[in-house]
Amino acid sequence: MAAPTNSIMSFTGVHKSFGGLKVIDEVTFDVVRGSRTALIGPNGAGKTTIFNLISGIYDIDIGKITLDGTDITHTPIQGRIGHGISRSFQNIRLMPHLSTIENVMLGQHTRARGTVDLFKPLGWGPGRRWAEMAEDALKRFGLETYPGQVVGNLPYGIRKRIEVVRAMMADPKILLLDEPAAGLNNQETTELQNLLRQVSDQGVTLLVVEHDMHFVRSLCEQVVVLNFGRKIFEGTPEQVHKDPGVLEAYLGTGNAA
Amino acid sequence: MSGYWGGILGILCINIIFAYSIFLPAASGQLNLGGAGFMALGAYSAAYLNTALELPMWITIPGAAIFTAAISFVIAFPILRTRGVYMVLATFAFAEVVAGVIINMEAVGGASGYEVPSFADLDVLAILAIATIGFVFYLLATRFGLSMRAVHDDENVAALFGVNVRMTQVMTFTIGGALAGIAGALYAHQYNYIEIQYFNIMISIFVLLYVLIGGTQTAYGPLFGAILFTFLPEFLRLPEMAGVANGAVLAEWRFVIFGAFLVAVMVFRPEGLITRAMVDRLRHGRAPEDITGEAS
Amino acid sequence: MLVTQQVISGLMLGGIYVMVAVAFTLTIGMLNFLNFTIPPIFMIAGMTGWGLTYYGLPFGLSDGGIHWAVALVVGLAAAAAASLLVERFTYRYLKAKYGDATEHAIPLVSSLGFLLIFENTVLILLGSDSQAFPVPFHDANLRFWGLIVSIPQMACLAISLGTVALLSSMLKGTRTGRGLRSIAENPEVSTLLGVNVHRIVPVMFLITGLLCGLAGIIFTLNYHEVSAYMGNEVAAKAIAAMVIGGLGNIWGAVAGGIIVGVVETLSIHYFGADTIKISVWGILLVVLLIKPQGLFGHTRIGKGKF
The missing domain is CATH 3.40.50.300 (P-loop containing nucleotide triphosphate hydrolases)
Structure with missing residues (x-):
């Protein structure tokens, strides 16, 4: 067919x-x-x-x-x-010991996994670019309050949204x-x-x-x-x-x- | 500084490097109960380069690191196919095989021990320990470190987001091997004499405990674990050395107290003494738990 | 002929490994955890027995040493009690889930803590030297066709196999046994089906404690020697036996124990004592890497958990 x-x-x-x-x-x-x-x-x-x-x-x-x-x-x-292809899960599967921003940055992994990027520090120095992109995404979806928090302790609804943002970061x-x-x-x-709807509009x-x-x-x-x-x-x-x-x-x- | 405390600090430096060698695989979810085997490989290769080939320390130490890393890399592929308790057993068995091979190798002294001429003093040990600490903190701050921690938390989801799980694990195992090699080389050069009986299961157990009690979630964990484990037994001996009444009893029972401490830590802080949430709280001055109740 | 003699000695040695290997395999099979308190529990039985025979009851309750048989029974009870103590602090607290790969290391670490506690307590109270254990039957050997078979050793092999057979039929035939097996398969479901995990897990630790204690006693009676470290070598060999038999497989552990015993005596005979490590651990490593389910059939137990 x-x-x-x-x-x-x-x-x-x-x-x-x-x-x-x-x-x-x-x-x-x-x-x-x-x-x-x-x-x-x-x-x-x-x-x-x-x-x-x-x-x-x-x-x-x-x-x-x-x-x-x-x-x-x-x-x-x-x-x-x-x-x-990117996805979210029925039971939230964020990395419980990573912070919000690190979970979101995991979503960028495929886009940023050149050998140079692999060994560039993420939060400081020349690697800031990816961290800034993740911060922007969190801001855009109203999650800027929580960037440094370990996600394991965040409320359910917030984690659900973080999962969607993480999936989005892969630019699927x-x-x-x-x-x-x-x-x-x-x-x-x-x-x-x-x-x-915002995601779909993009x-x-x-x-x-x-x-x-x-x-x-x-x-x-x-x-x-x-x-x-x-x-x-x-x-x-x-x-x-x-x-x-x-x-x-x-x-x-x-x-x- | 007295020779006694200088000696303890030397042990501390070796323990810190050794702890990070086990921490790197553990931080990506792999338990290595064969630490003694990797350390023995480092110690004996450095000793061989130093004694038989008469090479100086600035070659023997990197040489030991490269040799141990190469062996780790080769065995990482079959060993990382196993998981959970199978991996614990496989690494344990590997360490026993290493000990068995070395004890039968007359070229490195076999069962009777092996002399190492060059002496590494505390400066060398301290510089390498500090460099290792810096290196591990840096590594964890990179995207590779992020992959490691993601693999630790959930291999499948990490793979879904494009992390090469197998490569990450092989790399951490290999870098861990290199660090264990350095720790072993430093041990050989610090004591100028090694025997294979020293590299036994208790060494593997203790180093794994530094890491698991300290906590695998942050690079502070193994550092804290190594410091605690190196000094706690010594502190329990202080009253005896100061001549306090009944101080000898405390010193005698120190390993029992220590065992009880391990059990208590697992009951009250099963994720290790230093957790990610705790580091965040100290850094940001706010408890993540505070917001738990807000919504949902 | 000499080879046959070595094989016979290996079988006898294997009898000891069998019981300890079964204790290991039960804990891994049922609770998914590598119990490092098994070597000290094995040692506690022998050392308590020796201490009581040599010094008598503590606090001056007896004049001098007590009879060796009574002492060994007390040693067995001490082993069982030690195992229950471990259960109280290791398994009961540690069913928390943290959602990461190292969470299952928790009982492993606790059991290492107990290893330190038990071994060092015995070291402090009874010293680190090897001690001769006074038993009456020193040289009761049967000789036929030029082969020497020690009667106590043969009796011990029989006791060891008999105990395992009894245990195996208990696991199949009794309510508790079925409860234990259902926990091995799926703890959540078995709780739903009305198996009381909190009552049945102590039973499991009692069984492993008794198995190790009995093995310790048999070892003491056969080799007339005890020390604070007597459990370590035996337990290491028993772990190898368990792996060869497949984790969680009781009869596999029996076969593994005997194989390790025979391989050990043969490799000492042909290549000298220093090669045991390479032969036993080499075999173990190869089995783990090539056929992790063991040589005797398939079991899913122990994968991905400690």
């Missing part, structure tokens, strides 16, 4: 099993360049597995992933960020966000949405796994629905509610609205 020309990432005929259990079964979809796409589905539908396949944590059994025309199916985990083409709004209160969710494609349908509807223009490892629907958030297959998948859980 030929990918549409405006597609940034395509996921073609992907299968993945764990010890005989089929987790992803013949999934194919495209993510439109510059779009805000949501990946939804009931628990165990395989959403996070898809993220792990895209970011290279798991290997694909059968199938192909291309990013911007490049086949990245067999690119090792540390190579994928160089192709423009596509940003994968795994349940970014989970565990946030209303105000924090609004702040996060504003942040994501031309970054967003692919979001999210349970909260209000969040999905207000942020995303495209939705892919998974159930038991299969794609059951692809369309706009408005169409999702009218699709009988989706309703059936959610029947009993009752949270499709």
Whole structure:
């Protein structure tokens, strides 16, 4: 199947099993360049597995992933960020013993890992450039209060946002966000949405796994629905509610609205 | 300065360098329980260069560092494939093999020990110890240091952000080997006589304790650990030397007190005495905990 | 013939390693931690036994030394008590998670602290010299086909294998044993399933304490010699045996113990005492690097944790 020309990432005929259990079964979809796409589905539908396949944590059994025309199916985990994939995690995975700014600077790693940069001090002297860039990013997203703090002790909502900023620092083409709004209160969710809109306005494609349908509807223009490892629907958030297959998948859980 | 305290300071300098040699891999998440083996490689290579080839110290010490680093680099690849308790055991086994090989090598004296002619006085030791401290602080402030600490916290996420995890670990292991080589060479030149029995499991255990008790999160940890571990047993001997009544009892029981101290540290400060949060608090005069309750 | 004799001595020596190796493998298998208090606990049994036989009860409670058999039983009890003390301060406090790779070093460091405490306490109270242990049966040997088999050594090998067999059937057959095995597989899940971790972990330490104590006693009876350092060499060999058998694998540790015993006596015989280190630790290193799961099948235990 030929990918549409405006597609940034395509996921073609992907299968993945764990010890005989089929987790992803013949999934194919495209993510439109510059779009805000949501990946939804009931628990165990395989959403996070898809993220792990895209970011290279798991290997694909059968199938192909291309990013911007490049086949990245067999690119090792540390190579994928160089192709423009960056992500956040369902359970925050910041480095607990690094400070906010150091976590954010980790996001720059691929852009700054020339041999010279590797052994240049970060916070002082000629290496200041990267530190300043990270400070600017924190300021832009309203996190300038915390640069020197070890992140392990920061509040949940703040850490969630730091994770997004860290992922942003890699200057990705596509940003994968795994349940970014989970565990946030209303105000924090609004702040996060504003942040994501800013990111999207800079031309970054967003692919979001999210349970909260209000969040999905207000942020995303495209939705892919998974159930038991299969794609059951692809369309706009408005169409999702009218699709009988989706309703059936959610029947009993009752949270499709 | 009396000869006694001069001797202690010499040991302190060696211990600091040795502690940093174990700290570098530990700071990137690798526990090395084979410190004695690497130190023995450094001591014996320096001694061989000094005795058999009659080279001066300014060649033997760097020579020992390069030799130990080369061996560390070669074994880093198989050893770093193991993790957790397997790595502890593999490094431990490596140190035992080194001891076993040296004891059977008549060229370096075998079981009967080996003379080292050149003497390194406290100045040399102090300069190298201070240089090592500066080097480690600098290294941790670079992007490579950031990679090390990121690998320590979460290997998978570090890899996702493009850190070459394997390269980082091999590098820290190799640089650690070089530092252990320097520590061993200094030991050989300080005492002018080495025997392989000295480089035993207790040496490996103690140096790992300097690092883990001091704390692996900052470069202050091993420095503090080495100072504490070098002086604490000596301080417990002070009352005896000053002739205080029952001072001998304290001196006799000092290693028991020391063991109890280790257990207590693990109960009350399991991340080590010096943590990152503590250094931040001292530096910025504000506790990160203060803001924990603000939101969420 | 001489080789067969060496193999027999190796088997006997292996019997001691077997019990200590099983103690190591149990702690690593169940709790993911390399217990460095095992060598001093082994030593405590022997040294307490010797101290009581030589000096008698403390505080003048007995006139002179007490009977060696009673003394050794007290030594066994002391070993078990020491192991429970370690549990109180090592495992109970240390289940905190810090989310980094060195967090599992915590029990390792605590057990090193206890190693210092136990070894130095014994050194202070009983001295650092090797002491002869007075046992009645010195030369009870069976001779057949020109081979010498020491009866006490044979009895000890039998006791050692019997204890491990008993332990293994206990792990399979009893409620406590099943609880222990479920902790080994997944501590969180086993708590959910109603296994009381706080009650069962002390049982585990009691078992390892008794195993090491018994091994210490057998060692004392066979070699008639005790010292404050007697545990270190044995424990080092037992660690090698455990690795060869695969971490967490009880019967693997048994086989490993016997292999190490035989390799040790043969390599002393052929190459001299100084080569033991290279042969035993060389084998260990190669096994760790090439086949870390051990020679006898697969176990996931111990990976990535201490």
